[in-house]
Amino acid sequence: GAGVSQSPSNKVTEKGKDVELRCDPISGHTALYWYRQSLGQGLEFLIYFQGNSAPDKSGLPSDRFSAERTGGSVSTLTIQRTQQEDSAVYLCASSPIYSSGNTIYFGEGSWLTVV
């Protein structure tokens, strides 16, 4: 696709419910990243994928958070039993390969509000 696509763009959910956030990276990009942006906190790294593999899951805030990627393309970030502190913008990004000097390209984010 032309850019990184994320859905939903906005999600309001009740505390305790599960949510799924979807990311469709730029076509041909093998590396995919999830970040969380909270007010005044900058961007917090959550997880990255190289292909379908996620070598480093240490950034996930708790075991309520999980992510998967299938077919080397679309990724889903799942938050179980949502809490109010999960309210944030979840940003997905992709790059041609996973390499430190590469530019990563961001989607517009999924705004999650837990009430």
Place this chain on the structure above:
Amino acid sequence: AQSVTQLGSHVSVSEGALVLLRCNYSSSVPPYLFWYVQYPNQGLQLLLKYTTGATLVKGINGFEAEFKKSETSFHLTKPSAHMSDAAEYFCAVSEAGNTPLVFGKGTRLSVIA
């Protein structure tokens, strides 16, 4: 582990004035340094990056940044601010050896007419 400190969560300048957004990093190995910009209700967009070579890096929209190893800094500048420059700016660092980008907390730039 690498880290980034952006001095000033909010900077306000007059239209036509110099823009200076400060970024200091911490890294145990030679860093790769980035500046991203986020316009309201949009995703982050790369302004410029330093990987190797010339330490003065020019980016889009007239911005530039200089890597100063001795000062562990990568400050972003623009000679003359424009109203359209109002946005949130993020400095980021990664280390050679494949580490994910680590971002600062951002600096919101306001431009006053």
